[in-house]
Amino acid sequence: MNSSKASLYSENRGIQEAGYMNYLHKYLSVNANDKVLDFGCGTGELVYRLSKEANFAIGFDISKEMIGHARQKHVDTNVSYEIADISNCLETYPHWKGDFSKIVSVEALHWVKHKRQAFQNIYDCLREGGECFLLYSGPTNQFRGHDVDELPYYLKNHTKWKHHLERYKNRFYNELTLEENMQLLKLVGFDGVKGDLHTPCEEMEIFNVDELRRYVSSLVDQIEYVPEQYRSEILQDATEWCFKNFPVNNQGNKYFRRDAVVLRAKKN
Ligand SMILES: C[S@@+](CC[C@H](N)C(=O)[O-])C[C@H]1O[C@@H](n2cnc3c(N)ncnc32)[C@H](O)[C@@H]1O
Numbered sequence: 001m002n003s004s005k006a007s008l009y010s011e012n013r014g015i016q017e018a019g020y021m022n023y024l025h026k027y028l029s030v031n032a033n034d035k036v037l038d039f040g041c042g043t044g045e046l047v048y049r050l051s052k053e054a055n056f057a058i059g060f061d062i063s064k065e066m067i068g069h070a071r072q073k074h075v076d077t078n079v080s081y082e083i084a085d086i087s088n089c090l091e092t093y094p095h096w097k098g099d100f101s102k103i104v105s106v107e108a109l110h111w112v113k114h115k116r117q118a119f120q121n122i123y124d125c126l127r128e129g130g131e132c133f134l135l136y137s138g139p140t141n142q143f144r145g146h147d148v149d150e151l152p153y154y155l156k157n158h159t160k161w162k163h164h165l166e167r168y169k170n171r172f173y174n175e176l177t178l179e180e181n182m183q184l185l186k187l188v189g190f191d192g193v194k195g196d197l198h199t200p201c202e203e204m205e206i207f208n209v210d211e212l213r214r215y216v217s218s219l220v221d222q223i224e225y226v227p228e229q230y231r232s233e234i235l236q237d238a239t240e241w242c243f244k245n246f247p248v249n250n251q252g253n254k255y256f257r258r259d260a261v262v263l264r265a266k267k268n
Pocket residue numbers: 013016017039040041042043044045046060061062063066084085086087105106107108111112
């Protein structure tokens with residue numbers, strides 16, 4: 001990812017915002033004594049916001065461009081941003097072990113194949129009595145999922161695009177159900193596991209094709225696998241597919257069908 005993509009992400013993160021805002025404060029309260037860690041903080045909006053309520057907050061992300069953007073745009077004395085991988089962050093920052101009272105992770109864990117290791121790292125970074133709030137894609141996701149009625153399947157089988165996408169591997173790991181996620185959290189040692197399946201985008205209406213195209217260009221990474229001269233064409237095809245296949249809500253507007261698992265757990 002380059003820095004202009006990080007800015008594009010930051011400008012178009014309505015889907016992320018729609019995902020967590022309804023739940024975050026119902027599931028987790030942050031107060032002035034808390035030290036907060038955000039796993040996969042992206043461009044830093046959430047951890048910056050939480051730093052206003054907390055004693056100190058750290059956001060980390062695997063992408064140096066995302067962290068670069070966060071460091072430039074969301075500055076305060078009690079928030080910092082680091083580059084690290086959810087899968088082995090304690091190898092990079094061993095002093096994070098047992099250091100945080102609250103951990104959040106929003107829309108990041110579906111990029112991580114080995115969920116058990118990620119959950120274990122979250123557990124290990126928490127203090128006793130600490131809590132985490134996790135939200136990421138569940139098994140339905142029309143932009144990124146693997147099912148026959150989801151966009152990646154359409155693009156991968158499209159006569160025009162399939163040979164360009166031979167090298168493309170869909171690294172979106174959203175297969176665990178809510179119950180499987182909850183089981184896994186218990187397995188690594190968490191207590192008080194609570195969960196919900198949330199459909200964040202039903203109320204997030206997409207009013208026109210231009211708006212949809214903006215989402216497609218920020219979310220559909222297959223576009224980068226086709227030669228430059230065909231990129232506007234694949235963007236157009238993907239946008240048209242979405243326009244045709246996305247459902248319509250009660251107000252008659254298109255929305256993006258997806259579910260998100262929302263989890264809260266405590267380390268006793
Ligand atoms: C959809 S963004 C969400 C960012 C942010 N939490 C938000 O709500 O806007 C997903 C983020 O997860 C990061 N990510 C993906 N895999 C990661 C990993 N293994 N370790 C740390 N961050 C990762 C990506 O770089 C990206 O910034």
